Amino acid sequence: MDKKEKVVLVGVETENNYKYFEESMIELKSLTKTAMGEVVFSLVQKRPQIDRQTVIGKGKIEELQTIVENHEADLVIFNHELTPRQSQIISDALGVAVIDRVQLILDIFAMRARSKEGKLQVELAQLEYLLPRLIGQGKTLSRLGGGIGTRGPGETKLETDRRYIRDKITVIKRELKEVAAHRHRTRQKRQDNQVFQIGLIGYTNAGKSTVLNILTQAQTYEQDQLFATLDPLTKKWRMPEGFEVTITDTVGFIQDLPTQLVNAFHSTLEESREVDLLLHIVDASSPSRQQQEETVLRLIEELDLSKIPILTVYNKSDKIDPSHFVPTLFPSVLVSSKSLSGKEQLIQGIKLNLMEILQPYTLTLTQEKGNLLHRLKKETLMLSSEFNEETQNYLVKGFAQAGSFALRLMESELE
Template sequence: MEKVILVGVENQENFKTFTESMAELANLAETAQGEVVGEMIQKRQAIDRRTILGKGKLLELQSLVESTEADVVIFNHEVSARQARLIEEVVNVKILDRVQLILDIFAMRAKSKEGQLQVELAQLNYLLPRLVGQGLALSRLGGGIGTRGPGETKLETDRRHIRQKVTLIKRELKQTEEHRERSRQKRKESSVFQIGLIGYTNAGKSSIMNLLTDTKTYAENQLFATLDPLTKKWQLPEGLETTLTDTVGFIQDLPTQLIEAFQSTLEESRSVDLLLHVVDATSSNRSQQEDTVLELIDSLDMKHIPVLTVYNKADLLDVDEFVPTLFPNCLISAHQEADQEILTQAIIKQMKELFLPFEMTLEPKEAYLITQMQQEVLLDEYEYDEEKNNYFLKGYAPKQSKWVREVSDDLLEW
């Protein structure tokens, strides 16, 4: 394990979330298999444009690196290539920033071909503007002062190689995206109700997926344990078939490169009918985490999708003292099987609000349709009326359901 020193500058822009952000940085460093051996914090009106820290603090950082024998210094801010070079000249160890750390964890976690390509694209997009050289002179070789000589420089070759690599990855991801789109369209056409899990990293989305679907999704107490989206069928006790999609977790200051690279993955959540916003009820920074996810939902054009907030990890808190802040909601523990019923009923309640209530009758010869209906609508009750010699059905159907389209107005009430 590499020895890590964390550095943060508290200023007017970040003072409200600074403490939590530094604690999160420590978790990120440990997730990346680093050992945190020191921390340096400076309070300033603004970050130093040359070296992030002031001169005095930079020398203190140099002493701290030497005394702890640290291998890497990680800044809780985005560090430019020039800043990194100037700091490195003083402290003589590797300099990383929060974005690079998150990208590194993503690279470590990505298992599928698509996930690996998305991470590589994000890393290359981050690296490209940080290639330091002679600026415009390098991109206009072939004429003018300063462009004569043996040919392309190593730096320009690197730039060209990265651009070519980015183009190839985008092309490959485009094919995967088209395949995803076809799968999504197929699910939409089949009128299957789609549920998406969304939330802060390590809130327990994968554990909830396992609780509902009995799958063995990788679920650990780690940041970004899930990178590759997973869609599974989930059948409600009443018989209605739905799909449940688990996606990558969010975090404060999620790098824009990642949002761009993971567009196809996030598209999985954008087309769902109901979002389950999973929140770690035990987090000391719960409201900030909720705000982060809600802001990202807004920025990803998903604000129109109904949301059920699922407060998770109830087994680790005093339930009597818990006060929810988002509605509608339910409080559960994904590790207690009994709570599966609480969550299921909360989801059914939301579905009923989105569906159209109906009442209808079927002749005995149409009784075979009841089994099919149970898979496609929420059927509250059905019974055989001996006097009238027909079946009476009552329930809730999705607005786009064929049952809503086919049942005549005198049999459909809402």
């Protein structure tokens, strides 16, 4: 679709959202841009709480109608989740399509999904969102097949037949179960092989894919836009010492992430549940850094990931004055993932964290067992190996996972 849709944004600042209202409106504008829309006007209003029927009240609806006509807008996007009734009333009054923040995010996810699982999860979230909104949507459904809020695998087959949609939801859930089972087997295999796993999490557009790329040369899609990564990607990374670990990139979090998406992307986020270390990537240059940190920490809590050790990586230091930067989360490291020194600092930060998580070992290996050095290098964080000419032995020091063969060797030495 070459021609960008003209979009009017609408937001209401209330007693509940005033702390982050301004930021969420800026974010809504970015989301619209990511969805290939052109924002022609933003209508904001202050009121104690939103109007139950039209969100903004009768007078403002009339004002909005004039704005839509004057700017020849194609679409109105509300920065609030609309009930089916509100959506219908507002759409009838304005005579143009009306969607909310949730539908906009679902639309972007539909654009970004690449894998079979990603596409299925987006379709499931879209159908579950649309099901209660099908009554009286004739006008809106007639524009399906074009425009923001209508993309994705589910849109072309969408019918007003609710039973069709319910059946489709059942089928998708079944397929997702199979995919999740396959993913679980792969994860189990990684765990059985005693591979140390690192997971990347963070607010959308904080630079997770960039971090993954500089460490593993994974060449994932990295772009300065919201939700550039949707499908989880696991890559092997060999640390400078030789220790082989895996790194998994995940979907970015966002303020008011639709519950449909948290549910739909559970298996994606479950990848993070099995990891040994989380790297929380934060955009150090973002004016709303603290609010973004809080959003991610809240979701970490909700997803039951808070028991996992976390290293906060403050990224994009090239966009700020590092001497004035004060971190809010610890342990942390401040880097620019675009620079060579940033990569070194990041690796050093990860290494120090590993030394706290893993168990130290000291081994004396006879010359005949020298072949084990290669295995130790690959499967543990080996810090030194010295050969003693007098005793003809290797003295090896490092850190290893509980139950690893290095620790078993050490135990057998002590017996």
